[in-house]
Amino acid sequence: MPEASRPQELPARLLTDPEMLNACRVRDFTRVFRLVKTRAGIYPSMIARRCELTPSRVGEVIAGRRQLLHMDVIERIADGLRIPGHMLGLARRLWETPQAFVVNEREAPQVLEPEQSALAALPGPDVDSILAMASRTSLSPATLDALRSSIEDYWRRDDQHGGEALRPAVVGQLRYVVGLLKESRPTLIQHGLYGIAAELARLTGWTYFDARQYNQARAYFTEALQLAKVIDERQFMANVLACMSLQATYQDKPADSLALVTAAQDQARSALGATPRVLSMLSMREAFAHATLGNRTATHGAITEAHRQFEQIRAGDPEPSWVSYFDEPKLIVDTGIAHGRLGETATAEPLIADALRRENHINQRGRAFHAFWLARTQLDQGKLDQACHTATQALEPASAVASERVTGHLREFYDQLAPHRQEPVVLAFEARLREVLPKRVSG
The missing domain is CATH 1.25.40 (Serine Threonine Protein Phosphatase 5, Tetratricopeptide repeat)
Structure with missing residues (x-):
């Protein structure tokens, strides 16, 4: 970017001011925008232009009549005003690192993410507002039920295939529901919308967690907490x-x-x-x-x-x-995993094995995840043949789901096999692994 077009940096004294730090931490953009205006001389029209917001929206935020909750908007504010990502609970922003030192990080990749390219094709926030005005309708309880049903479907598909491919659709629906919250509605409808938005934010966070992109996951989980807190939904929190x-x-x-x-x-x-x-x-x-x-x-x-x-x-x-x-199989398998984490593998093995026999076969990620846990407990007890047999059975469900968490458990088991690399049963497992998941261990 040419030097002349690069966004103006905020003064260091503002970025280290306790009031600014606290406002950013809780994402109180009313205070953030006011401080940026009074301490940095960046006026509402400039804020709007730099953050790709309308001047009227910025004015409403400064007046305390509107909240900004969606991650897409928060990221634009961080980039437009040059607020370091950690201050807003975001991953480190690309502009914070000199280009020569930019690398692809597993935890919070700074290159274009799968959802971002898809979101580029979605209507912008200004278009969302125009379309909302043109199609204002009164939402009914049936509409809320339909939205909840779609979330249940997302969760089923997440169990079967992983959440990475679903994420653009989930984020798009989250943005849509947050947009609906801007209008005045009956209390029960508004309450329901907040609950739906909170669940969509949690689901988005979960897809990032399953991909082991932990900073992004935490940001969306935090957004889910904020939405649930508005309606005092403590069990969901x-x-x-x-x-x-x-x-x-x-x-x-x-x-x-x-x-x-x-x-x-x-x-x-x-x-x-x-x-x-x-x-x-x-x-x-x-x-x-x-x-x-x-x-x-x-x-x-x-x-x-x-x-x-x-x-x-x-x-x-x-x-x-x-x-x-x-359910009961989940209680049993989690009990086994807790014992396994303690190193009590003889106690853990029969519990995990019993739960695997009773689990829903549709949940591919859960079956792969729990099978690798079972294989590790068997290997820890010196049951090499059983462990490799169990792990081989886990490869099929593991291949059906895009989940870095599952891949992580596969890598841990694979590393544990190092002392036994020349054993025939291990060689057979490795051959099957290369056939079914050629890139998972080496990646």
């Missing part, structure tokens, strides 16, 4: 915090994982009508955190509590749809 806790476990941050799941349990218990299934799921996430920390007593206590809560579930009791996945 607990669910999002539980997702963030699981991500922290994968990032080898067990202390963060425990803090997040403890906050999730606090939210759930403060909610009216917290269900036993939700509390059971949260106790199992707590067990994962304790196991990663190596705390055997606390892990066993959390497992016991998870089973105690699960026994309280009664058929017909109303429950959030998002926790329906946590």
Whole structure:
């Protein structure tokens, strides 16, 4: 970019000012825009031009009449005003790094992402506003039900194929629903829209988490929390915090994982009508955190509590749809994984094997993921033949789903085979691996 056309940098004293730091942290763009105007001399019309917003929208934000929640808009603000990504909970922006040092990072790639090229074909925010004015209709409960059904379908397809291909559609629908929130509607309809937007943001975060793009995942999970907080949906906030806790476990941050799941349990218990299934799921996430920390007593206590809560579930009791996945096979397999994380492989193996026999075969990612866990517990016990047989069976579902998490478990198992590379059963597994997934281990 020529020097003359490069966006003006914000003064260092503004970027380090506690008021600016706090406003960015909570994404309070009313305060951000006011500070940019008064401290940097960048007026609303300039803000609008640099961030690809309309002047009227910027004016409404400055007046406190509009919130900016969507990630696409937040990223444009960061880039247009040159606000470092970490201040807004985003990945490091491309312009923050000298071009000679730009690299492709697994965690938060700075090159064009799959969804961005697809989003370029979607209407811009200004067109969205025009189309919304031209087609204002009163939303009915049936419309909300249709939106919820589409989310359930997204989750099913995510289980079968992974979320990367779904992400552009999910982000597009999130933007559409956030646009609907800008209009005044009856309380029940507005409440429902916020809940749907929160679930779409969580699903987007989940697809990034499954791709091991953790910074982007955290940003969308945070957006989901903010949307749920507006309607005081504490059980759902607990669910999002539980997702963030699981991500922290994968990032080898067990202390963060425990803090997040403890906050999730606090939210759930403060909610009216917290269900036993939700509390059971949260106790199992707590067990994962304790196991990663190596705390055997606390892990066993959390497992016991998870089973105690699960026994309280009664058929017909109303429950959030998002926790329906946590059925008995899921409880059993998670119990096995928690024992496996502690190194208690003899206890873990029969539990994971039993759950695999009972699991829904449609969930390809879950079957691959759990089969690799089973193979690792068998290998840890010296059962080389069984481990390779189990892992070979896992290759078919693994090939059907685009999931970096599954690939990560495959790589871990493959690395564990290093001392046995010349064994015939290992050579046979490697041959099948090269045939079914030629690029997964070497990538």
